[in-house]
Amino acid sequence: MAAAILVAFAAGLLVTLSRQLNGRLALGSSAMASSFWNHLVGFALLALLAAAAGALWPAGAAGAPLPAWLGGSLGVVFVAAGSWLIPRLGAALTGGLLVAGQMLSGVALDLLRGGGAQPGLQLAGVALILAGVWLSRRPRRRPARA
Amino acid sequence: MSPTAPTAPPVPRAAEILAALGAGGLLTLMLLANSTMAAHAGPLFSSLAAHGTGTVVAAALLLLGRRRRAVPPAAPGRVPLWAYLGGVSGALTVILTSWTANSGLALTGTLALGLAGQVVLALAFDMTGALGLARRRPEPRELGALGLILAGTVLVILTRGAG
Structure with missing residues (x-):
């Protein structure tokens, strides 16, 4: 259990590390170029691992429905957005707002599917997140006196 | 970025906030798609397929974008090689979280x-x-x-x- 805790925490560190590296790459190229390299390099590494495991094309792959194949395309936009945002907002606020969007859409998805236990607590969570997003926006500057 | 006004980013913060929230929404859909694939073919293949299709889509978008006037990079010059390793970190994340989950x-x-x-x-x-x-x-x-x-x-x- 202690190992799992460390590994789960480390996975979070890797998310931030990945976004920081892609953000640096984007500064010298573009947000979309950083997303391209992120996916290509990740693909090469995963292909090596899958080949080593002898599972480049597992049995269930052919039976997966079409929507299951669309995650990568969405990920391209997500990574590019992170690279675009990080020099503008910094790592912490970029991560925070991405998580906020993920949580708000997750709750919305639950509602659409008719699921979602403990709606009261979820609503409180949504309210806290929205308050955080509201607080994060740049305060309007007072117009300089002429 | 304007060198004279370091405290004022060039884009209004509202646009950035909306972009981040929208991207977070895409992440929810992405995880839904990837978990469907993982249920069929396992987490390793799910991540492999997402990175493979993502590579093709990003390449296509880059080629399409080349026809338009290119936006100059914010910090032109040589990009250090380690900056290309974001994908390693991302691929490892999938492996670690599929284990801890x-x-x-x-x-x-x-x-x-x-x-x-x-x-x-x-x-x-x-x-x-x-x-x-x-x-x-x-x-x-x-x-x-x-x-x-x-x-x-x-x-x-x-x-x-x-x-």
Whole structure:
């Protein structure tokens, strides 16, 4: 259990590390170029691992429905957005707002599917997140006196 | 970025906030798609397929974009080789979380601890200006926003945890 805790925490560190590296790459190229390299390099590494495991094309792959194949395309936009945002907002606020969007859409998805236990607590969570997003926006500057 | 006004980013913050929230929404759909694939063919293939299709789509978008006038890079010049390794980190994340989600932590613990790891390192990066990005001290307003978002996220994760 202690190992799992460390590994789960480390996975979070890797998310931030990945976004920081892609953000640096984007500064010298573009947000979309950083997303391209992120996916290509990740693909090469995963292909090596899958080949080593002898599972480049597992049995269930052919039976997966079409929507299951669309995650990568969405990920391209997500990574590019992170690279675009990080020099503008910094790592912490970029991560925070991405998580906020993920949580708000997750709750919305639950509602659409008719699921979602403990709606009261979820609503409180949504309210806290929205308050955080509201607080994060740049305060309007007072117009300089002429 | 304008060198004369370091405190005023060129794009209105509202557009950036909306972009981040929208991208977070895409992440929800992406995880839904990837978990469907993982249910059919396992987490390793799910990540492999997402990175493979993502590579093709990103290449296509880059080629399409080349026809338009290119936006000059913010910091032209040689990009250090290590900056190309974001994909390694991303691929490893998938492997680690697919293991912890099946451990005693389950998905809820994996998400909550991952969130903690993300925020701690992001704050450290901001304060030190690590890996070639700007150093910036988080303002109290920003920390307050982050605290509220995190508190709300923990509530949402705990209540969605059953699913």
